[in-house]
Amino acid sequence: MENTTAQKLTALLELQAIDSALDDIKKIRGALPEEVSDLEDEIAQYETRISKFEGELKEIEESIETSRLGIKESEKLIKKYEEQQMNVRNNREYDAITKEIELQNLEMQVGEKRIREAYVRIERKQEEIEGVKTRLEERQKDLEGKRKELQQITSESEEDEQKLLQEREEAKQKIEERLLRGYERVRNNARNGLAVVMVKRDACGGCFNIVPPQRRSDIRERKKIIVCEHCGRILADVEDETEESKATRAKSRRTIA
Numbered sequence: 001m002e003n004t005t006a007q008k009l010t011a012l013l014e015l016q017a018i019d020s021a022l023d024d025i026k027k028i029r030g031a032l033p034e035e036v037s038d039l040e041d042e043i044a045q046y047e048t049r050i051s052k053f054e055g056e057l058k059e060i061e062e063s064i065e066t067s068r069l070g071i072k073e074s075e076k077l078i079k080k081y082e083e084q085q086m087n088v089r090n091n092r093e094y095d096a097i098t099k100e101i102e103l104q105n106l107e108m109q110v111g112e113k114r115i116r117e118a119y120v121r122i123e124r125k126q127e128e129i130e131g132v133k134t135r136l137e138e139r140q141k142d143l144e145g146k147r148k149e150l151q152q153i154t155s156e157s158e159e160d161e162q163k164l165l166q167e168r169e170e171a172k173q174k175i176e177e178r179l180l181r182g183y184e185r186v187r188n189n190a191r192n193g194l195a196v197v198m199v200k201r202d203a204c205g206g207c208f209n210i211v212p213p214q215r216r217s218d219i220r221e222r223k224k225i226i227v228c229e230h231c232g233r234i235l236a237d238v239e240d241e242t243e244e245s246k247a248t249r250a251k252s253r254r255t256i257a
Helices: 005-029 032-085 091-172 177-189 213-221 243-256
Strands: 196-200 234-239
Touching: 005 091, 005 177, 005 196, 005 234, 032 091, 177 234, 213 234
Parallel strands: 196 234
Antiparallel strands: none
16 A cells, blocks of 8 residues: 555654664764774775885895895806916917906996995885884874774664664665655755754754745645755655744844844
């Protein structure tokens, strides 16, 4: 059996009340969930940077080992060439071997220079790593504190939140899909999360713009879904003022006058 418009509006009001209660729980947590998420992202970036630096260190150390092997190879060649010099047959052979020895000595000097430069790079890279590790440790401590704070707040409201989430699922079943999509769209675009409101003191309960008398009359009848022409929120009903609130408002106007 299809629900009447009045029943649909009542179901929407119920869902809005549940969502508003869930919003209140989230407000208590404040910006903590976002702060925790941001810290986790920052820590991941530091860890990635450290991993990159350590990879670069490994490459530098490998280059040092390559240079050392090159120096050893040059030393072997020099020893070999010096032995050959003892058995040359003419000056031309002697000069050729001498040039080879000079070339290998030059290679050794280049290798030693590369090793010295590599150690300087290692020292700088280690300083960078230590700096990042220090910042990482600070952020990890911050994250631990924020997580504890969030856990404490969450644990205090967890039972209520789970109950409300269950009620929300049940409330959603009472609303047709098309209407529910419209509700979610308006709610997501509203700063205060209100998609369904009452008309209070002749004004929309969401944007506070005045609702004309004829429109208020139509809303009271609850025969069709009516939205605020200013903000698009669903106007579920009109909340009539009590005599006490009317008297208070009149008194306020006289005071201002």
